[in-house]
Each structure stands twice: as structure tokens, then as C-alpha cells.
Amino acid sequence: MKKSNQKSQPPASKNENHYDENSGSLKTSTRVKIVEAASIVFSNFPYYAASIRMIGKEAQIDHPLINYYFPTKAGLFQEVLRVTIEEYYQANVQWFDGLAALGPEKGFSLYIDRFIDFALKHPKPMRIIALNLVQAKQSDIIPGYQLLQQFFLDAMQTFIKAVPVKGTHIDIQMMTTNFNTMAINYLGAGDYYAGILGLEPQNPEYLKWVKESLTYIILPWLKQLL
Amino acid sequence: MKKSNQKSQPPASKNENHYDENSGSLKTSTRVKIVEAASIVFSNFPYYAASIRMIGKEAQIDHPLINYYFPTKAGLFQEVLRVTIEEYYQANVQWFDGLAALGPEKGFSLYIDRFIDFALKHPKPMRIIALNLVQAKQSDIIPGYQLLQQFFLDAMQTFIKAVPVKGTHIDIQMMTTNFNTMAINYLGAGDYYAGILGLEPQNPEYLKWVKESLTYIILPWLKQLL
DNA sequence: AAGTGAATTTAACGATCGTAAAAAAATCTT
């Protein structure tokens, strides 16, 4: 028995692009345009401050069309969060490539360099996480908040798989949580922390400051766990 | 020459309380009630998610009365921020009392204990700071944001005055900034970070986790600077 | 070319927001 008041269903996750014979180029689907625009807006404003109308403007479409593909703002945000965290996760795995042979000092240094390089080229994931991690009281939490918590657990698992460590689970959890907390704040909210130091977030001096901070804090810990 | 369209001016900062002969007790002024209610709401919701109507409900007054004492939401928030940061600042100074004689290990341990004790008894200041530190893109920033930045500078100055250190300005700035970043996140946004660890924010196990994290991270640094 | 379903635009609803203005009540001054 069908629901009587159902709409025509939009494509949940069809082809992301299709060939446009007129322009002779790949035309991104509306759904993809929406997710991309949403990820821009959600990387500049926390969930409650971002609006569907902002996203529509960013995507250059009329805002109710967003509701056609994503019936609720919460659903759209969750999708953005999912894609964002997945993107970060895949990158994080790669930053560990070939590190084991370098030893802790050089290995950690290269890892941070790769991390910072990613944050500069793809600022959105860290910003979205930083903007929405701390938002409101527990009772009315951001949609998809469990994804943000999962992010920390995933990061720890990635570390454990990539680096052979001796420490206890607690120790490893503490180190990775502290590392990710600092990294999210300093790279995802660089505007604020660089401002405290009187610098610009893309200023190499600030990035050097971030690397030194993370190194001072984490490297001794890491050596102890190896 | 007077402005022709001015309102009657509310008391900017008169007596905070006055004796009520009917009840025979100290009656807190409406202005104080508003600031207290606002600090509760602003410690549960970031600036843009908090509303004047929430604050009116919390203070048990009609919400337009808030506009009588604070013509704009931004002004009220700045006042809350000013009071909040002042309260934290005064407390911070006291946490250093008698620490110099204890040496770095015991001194740092006691400092953290005092800090955590304060955060448990007065959770609002850290929460307000944590909720509003990272909020939106630089262009439309939280009102009174410079107060939040000043908070970090004040904390560093307090440390320098209280503890005789040898390190360079840069080193001290790095250590105190890192310390305050972690403290604000872990104590001001305990709901979120405890959640990642599968704990409750008031759980002693979580507080022990916070103390250990801060100790592992900051103590070696501190020893080096003394 | 006609018909059909999907995609998009237009219009609007109800809710909430900060704030203003006027009315009413309370308090103070003479």
C-alpha cells in the first residue's frame, strides 16, 4: 500500500555528472552542485547560522530546489558531513605512507607537513569539523553529530593500523585525541588562533608555529609509545 | 543641544542590589537578573543560536524589557563576555598563589586541580568562551570578539607575572596558548570531548583524563622554561 | 507532435528573530 501523498522521488545518488552535448563538456548534476555549495557554506558558518538560502545562492539555484533533492536541512548537512569526513579519512590514511622507515622525528615531521599541506589545499573539511564540534548544549545537538565523534575514533584506528605501537589503548587514545583536538583547532579555525598570535592563518610563520606546537606536544609522547 | 528622539536612559551600572522593605531581603536589580540569565543562555548556546526571548524566559521577565536595559543583543553579549572574562581572570590569578615554592611537578599539579575545581563550580565562563571562540567566517565575527582574543593575552601575562621564567616571549606564548586551547576545549566543551571518550563530563575519570593530558603536554615544556 | 514524468521556478505559509513604539503600571518628587 502506497502512501497517498508522496512526491516524485529525486535521484538519491545517481551519476554525479553527465555529458552535455550542447556545451560538449561534463555538466555537474544539480545534486552535486548543491552538496558542493553546501560544503562551502557549512565551512564558513556553523549549522544553525548557515541557511538554505545561502546555499541556494552559492549554487546559483532557487533555494526550494534544494528541498527537492534534500527534503530537510539536517539531511543535507549530514550528507556534507559524511562526504567531508570521508574525504579527510582517505587523505589521512595516505599521510602515513612510507613513514615507518623514517623513525619518529622525521616521520612525524613529514606527517605534519602532509597534514598542513592538505589543510591548505582543502580547507573545508577541517573548518566544517571545527565549526560544528562545539555548538550547543547536549540536548539539542547538531544533526549527524555521531559522525563527528566517529571522526576521532577513525583517526585513532588509522594511526594504530599505520604505526606499530606498544602503548596501552588508553595511552594511544589520549595521544591521538590530543593531537586531533589541536590540529582541528589550529588548522580548522586558523582565523581565530592566528588572530590571537597577531598573524594571518596562511602566513608561513603561523604554519610553522602550528607545526612546532604539535611537535613539542606530541613527539615526546609518540617516542614513548613506539 | 539634546537629541529630540531620545528615550529615558536606563541605569548603566547603578547599585546591583537594593533593600526591599516588603520582603526584608536583598532584591537583585532587573539589570543584574538579565545579565545572569544571559550568561546562562550564552553558556548553553553560541551567540547566533541564543535568543533574546530565551534570556527573557530565563530571567522571568518579558523579553522587550531586555531592550530597555540593553538596546542591542550585541551589547548584552559584550557585557556578559566582559563580566565572564573578568571573573575567569580574577580566579586565574589566585590559582598561582603559593605555587612557586612547590617546584614544577607539584606546582603544576595543584594549579590544574584548582583550575578543574573552578571549572566544575563555575562552568559558565569556560563554556561561553568555548562556544563562541570558533563561530563564523572572519568577515562577520561575534560581537566583542576582541575580548576573546584578549583573554589569551591576559592569561599569558598572568602566567609571566606569577611564574619567573627564562624562555623567550615566543616560547612562553606558545606554551600558554597551547595550554589554554586545550583547557578551554576540554573543560569548556566537556560534553563533546567526554563524549568522544565515552564518558560523562563530570565523571572523575574524565577529569583525570584531562589532567593527565594537560600534564603530559605542558609539564615538560614548563620545566624547560623554568 | 502529443503525452508523460522529472526538474525547476514561483509563491506563500507559519514560526522565530531583534527591535521599536505605545500603553500601562510602578516609583519617586514635590
Added chain:
DNA sequence: AAGATTTTTTTACGATCGTTAAATTCACTT
């Protein structure tokens, strides 16, 4: 007690929010 001033309540404005519904346009099949 009467008048003046301050404080509080009531009412409402204009803006923005997420979302819905209907109208319109587009793409495709027959």
C-alpha cells in the same frame, strides 16, 4: 495627593528562517 519620571507590559513591525504546494518548464518516450 498630584505630577513627573522610571520601569514594565503589550502589541506589533519587518526580516529571515525551513518547508510546502502549485505552476511552469524541460527532457524524453511513443
